[in-house]
Amino acid sequence: MSAERQARLALTRLCEPGSWRVHAAVEAVGAEEVVARLRAGEPVGAVPPAVVEGARLRAERYNAAEDADALRRCGARLVCPGDDEWPAHRLTWFRDVKEAPPLALHVRGREQLAELVERSVGMVGARAASAYGVHVAGDLALGAADRGWTVLSGAAYGVDGAAHNGALSSADGRTLAVLASGVDVPYPKGHERLIQRIGARGLLVSEVPPGSPPTRLRFLIRNRLIAALSVGTVVVEAAVRSGSLTTARQARELDRVVMAVPGPVTSGTAGGSNGLLRRGAICVTSAAEVLDAVGVLGDDAAAEPRGPVQARDALSETVRQVLDAVPVAAWAAETTIARAAGVPTLTVLQVLPPLQVAGLVEQGMSGWRLTGLGAGRPTRAAP
Amino acid sequence: MSAERQARLALTRLCEPGSWRVHAAVEAVGAEEVVARLRAGEPVGAVPPAVVEGARLRAERYNAAEDADALRRCGARLVCPGDDEWPAHRLTWFRDVKEAPPLALHVRGREQLAELVERSVGMVGARAASAYGVHVAGDLALGAADRGWTVLSGAAYGVDGAAHNGALSSADGRTLAVLASGVDVPYPKGHERLIQRIGARGLLVSEVPPGSPPTRLRFLIRNRLIAALSVGTVVVEAAVRSGSLTTARQARELDRVVMAVPGPVTSGTAGGSNGLLRRGAICVTSAAEVLDAVGVLGDDAAAEPRGPVQARDALSETVRQVLDAVPVAAWAAETTIARAAGVPTLTVLQVLPPLQVAGLVEQGMSGWRLTGLGAGRPTRAAP
Structure with missing residues (x-):
């Protein structure tokens, strides 16, 4: 072990870690010199006298060879x-x-x-x-x-x-x-x-x-x-x-x-x-x-968490407006739906058939109503 | 109810809320004029034809007096x-x-x-x-x-x-x-x-x-x-x-x-x-x-949440270092404490008596040890 290493090892024993003053002293005069001064109870750099004295006290019982041994042993x-x-x-x-x-x-x-x-x-x-x-x-x-x-x-x-x-x-x-x-x-x-x-x-x-x-x-x-x-x-x-x-x-x-x-x-x-x-x-x-x-961008970028996509999501605003106006339980005629939705009857007539193909609405004798899918209810898996 | 008010009331019935085009039309020609045009199924501003037609359809059944009544009734x-x-x-x-x-x-x-x-x-x-x-x-x-x-x-x-x-x-x-x-x-x-x-x-x-x-x-x-x-x-x-x-x-x-x-x-x-x-x-x-x-600053400012203040908090770093070196169970002499703490024995001798007064350490025949308070344990209320 080099003398510098030996001195740094000693410093971890003689002084509590984290002190800027000890750190600065080591930067200024080197670890060996700092250890020598501390052992002698002599001032070094801006290290407070209390720390010097504390280190001197610990140095009295310090055995460098024993410390190096302890490291090796474990x-x-x-x-x-x-x-x-x-x-x-x-x-x-x-x-x-x-x-x-x-x-x-x-x-x-x-x-x-x-x-x-x-x-x-x-x-x-x-x-x-x-x-x-x-x-x-x-x-x-x-x-x-x-x-x-x-x-x-x-x-x-x-x-x-x-x-x-x-x-x-x-x-x-x-x-x-x-x-x-x-x-x-x-x-x-x-x-x-x-x-x-x-x-x-x-x-x-x-x-x-x-x-x-x-x-x-x-x-x-x-x-x-x-x-x-x-x-x-x-x-x-x-x-x-x-x-x-x-x-x-x-x-x-x-x-x-x-x-x-x-x-x-x-x-x-x-x-x-x-x-x-x-x-x-x-x-x-x-x-x-x-x-x-x-992380490094791209490498570790997280995906935005998302909810499940619903059948309604892909629809335009007008189509949604029509869909909103179609009742769930009862049947409604195209004009009734148009009035409720606040859109022209023509729009309703254009919009409903594709919605039927998509399985969102169904047509009966007296008009239209929503399917379970159209009502936004979770669909059951086929048996 | 003024004609303007009456028209705005009608608009809440004839058009779905939130449309910028309807809003802009009202700003441009006034609510009364917008309602008149919608009733007639005539274009107004940039309001889309589908919205005009939807409003016209609703207007067919619209009764202004009834609507004002409904408001009053509830x-x-x-x-x-x-x-x-x-x-x-x-x-x-x-x-x-x-x-x-x-x-x-x-x-x-x-x-x-x-x-x-x-x-x-x-x-x-x-x-x-x-x-x-x-x-x-x-x-x-x-x-x-x-x-x-x-x-x-x-x-x-x-x-x-x-x-x-x-x-x-x-x-x-x-x-x-x-x-x-x-x-x-x-x-x-x-x-x-x-x-x-x-x-x-x-x-x-x-x-x-x-x-x-x-x-x-x-x-x-x-x-x-x-x-x-x-x-x-x-x-x-x-x-x-x-x-x-x-x-x-x-x-x-x-x-x-x-x-x-x-x-x-x-x-x-x-x-x-x-x-x-x-x-x-x-x-x-x-x-x-x-x-x-x-809120208004000062008026509603929240206090930073804080944990309970502990006896150790007020101590300087050196004093804490000494306190850390005092054992809980066994008794230790001043030099032992000084060595463990890495501070001069003199410091230990200066620090311990006030810590004793503060109730953090106690002195016995063979040295010093921490009290429950000094060990940072919660103190029991006096019976």
Whole structure:
């Protein structure tokens, strides 16, 4: 492992991820120099003294060889800027985004990171998701995975888990989990098996080194990685106070596509996702619409949903006017129909025969009436 | 009744409403002249020969005195352009709107039309509404009526009926139904009682004269009146193929506010309303948000929905970092907390006492741990 790599690995242990000041210091003097200064408790760049002191304290117990070993033991690798699989175009952004890009990523799994996220969509939402949220997350993820898109999420309970599971249920579905803990620390415990399957089929990614527990701040910081690595993020179901709204905010700051699934306004669990729709997120109701929003035009464009075409649809306005004037139950003469329709009798005489051929009206001894088809009733299949 | 009024009344009988050619002819030569020509079966303006002939046929049986009587008998009146209660600013529009404005309106009820629609919102949707759609329609209508807004709809089954009923359930709630039949022809039959109550508390409005049955074309034409008379229209719940999408299209053409309520993507009944959200309709989830969209700013602005404020919210990032590092179950020493948090021990020593005062952490023999409040668990009310 090169000294630069070694230093970046150390930084993921000594400092909490997402700090612009640490990021700027690394850009200015290099990772090795930053680590050396932190170990010595010396100021570096604009890194706050409290962070320096915190890092120094952690460095006291830090063993570089042990850390590299831990990575190897769990079958993970460190991916750094400049590496082939570092998705540079997704992990470079301006200072106006609140949280800094990662300095390095711990990656576990056989897929190549950059390749896996090239066509990827984030799907996030409430841990306490409703049956509706879970169903829709699974459905969207399955649909996206079926079309060759990678589903990114955070392996949490609720929407996250449903999204991963949905992608895994597709034959060659690929999915990636960004964890707030180390790639060898399954969290939540109840998703240990799921996280294992994600690692086996896709990738587990984390900014913190093996063995690290998740913390609230790490969850927040992790969310931005889901947003950043994806072309766009769907908030499937979220209450007005939900971590996934942070992910949506981060996606917006990163100029990613922000989507939300409409949900019942009567359920508190959709207050946040519906709120995103109010604030301009793209409304998506199917996997096709998700891919329409993030995909290459033409390739993934969704068809407009349509109702069944009815026999009446093809008719001109005058013809419809006549048809409207033909009674369903009783029989009516041509002049009666003409008067009711407000059209000339001649028009009625011209229009009715073709309507009869089309099976919309029928003629009897005392005039005309509608057939079941003409009345717009669904036709029964022939026995 | 003036000759002009008499002629407009006759026109509502002789011609189907919404025709730009009839409208233009009236503008050009006046209603009386148009009626005289139609009676004689003579061409007038650009009115198509078929329409002239249809009108002539109807005129054969037309009795002006009888029609005026019919109006009087059902307690209705004819409202014409120029009348005090004619809402001119809502009923004047350019040729690029597909359907022409009404030539006159049949109005039944004690309220003044222009006054009643000044602060009004249309609420439309599926006849075959789900329980969800019916509930939301009633809820939005009640909320709007409670705040002094008139609810406009079409008295149909499903969403329409629920909206009228919701408005009527407000103490002084006002509501207006635009009918596709005459104001004395309750349609659908099952809403006879409801339509009666709307007439008693609000207004019944129609473009076709008393005694007229509804037709498909009249439903379409009627929809544009709901859109036109309202400041904005909410599509509460509609399938992808629904007449209320026509109302939304008409509202958009008329530069009215178009709103839609998000609904479950798993239910076909919300496909059309969700589709409107995809095409840019304003997403509304409460009466307050409806009035925010149509209302006077400040007067009706909706508060952003918020979750409950939690004790952790007010804390700075460093303090949160420390709090994150304090265990829930076990006790931890200050240095352990500092190392876990990545902050100086001094910071930990400074931060913990105030957190203790705030009730977020507690100190024991062997260090510190989180309280229930600090762990973010909901606090139980004191017994």
